[in-house]
Amino acid sequence: MSHAVKAIRSAVAPGLGPKRDTILDAVLPVFGRFGFRKTTMEELADAAKLSKQGLYLHFSGKEEIFAACIEKYLTDSLAVVDAVLGGGEPLQERLIGAMDAWFGRHLETFHPQAFDVIETGTLMAPERTQYWKNAFRQRLTRAIAASREVKSSPACTAKDMAEVLFQCGLAWKESLVPRTEFRRELARAVRVCCRLEL
């Protein structure tokens, strides 16, 4: 299939129905367990309770499914992040919740053996990957900056704290512990970076 046709399909098809989203939700765990390469179209179709051709009525191919899947995954995650950060809890709880919604969910979604999903994602759409990273860091920064619970200084601005927090979160790739324990590490990082009391 030519690139032009692909572009048309993906430009016309999306957003038309909640069916796409249903498919993407069903498909995510498969990518998360086996990675991009080792996931077959049949497995995706089975997960979505569709035939192989049924899938092609919604997506132009494997790459588009994957891209849309990751896009939805991050969109959803960021929505949770926003919801948590916009909530009424103390900043500490909100930050921990946000970090857990982002990095913790990664940890739970992607099997250690299937981290090629990350590489594939950055390889297929590096600018999108950068966009999502920046989006999340921006949320952290704003939440910290807006809070009156934490005092910043020229040497330690809200952005500085957010960046360091983000850096700590990146450790999820190395982490071998379950999400609950990882969350405790995140809690400590939040406490230290933002000097929030218990």
Place this chain on the structure above:
Amino acid sequence: MSHAVKAIRSAVAPGLGPKRDTILDAVLPVFGRFGFRKTTMEELADAAKLSKQGLYLHFSGKEEIFAACIEKYLTDSLAVVDAVLGGGEPLQERLIGAMDAWFGRHLETFHPQAFDVIETGTLMAPERTQYWKNAFRQRLTRAIAASREVKSSPACTAKDMAEVLFQCGLAWKESLVPRTEFRRELARAVRVCCRLEL
């Protein structure tokens, strides 16, 4: 060669001369560039300016060279860490120097493609690996605890700061930036974690 013979040689040979250390220093960059598996005994011998057989007069085999090499590498690194932390500079500079001597040196020593050195090390001697990690974290903790420049609290003890700092340092594996830039990230982490002004 039997394990018994190996044990005898490695028990008798070490520490007898500075020659071993010279060899180990010469050999480290080779392991750092090609990893354990892809490094050949000939390359090691060439790097040490010895014949292959000359090497065997000092070490019982590839594994012993590697183990001793890593051991010396970490010993040296920790010595630098101790020297820096024990110096007269303000805590901030000392911590940055210590983090750079540890993680920054890793970044510079081990080629991204040769990270199998880490796995091999933890696989061959997991207890030693754990020992060195703990040793470094301990140094950080003590330096922070001993300083009057940083005030701790029950929610943010010296150990907490050290742990988070360590977690930030682990990002070196993901880092694609040169050591100088990585050092700036470390500096920010130190500032934030210990609330040290500029």
Place this chain on the structure above:
DNA sequence: ACTTGACCGAATGGGTAAAATTGGTCTAGT
């Protein structure tokens, strides 16, 4: 709005056997 099933070209994954490397040893020097 789907399913079924056949189909294609390309990529992939065994399986294998020859060829090259490698870690390590031995001997004979100097």
Place this chain on the structure above:
DNA sequence: ACTAGACCAATTTTACCCATTCGGTCAAGT
């Protein structure tokens, strides 16, 4: 305290073939 070089067993690499699989398409149904 080394080097030179032959040497071995074991592993690794390479090349090749074959079967399978996979992504994607097409035609015909319901």
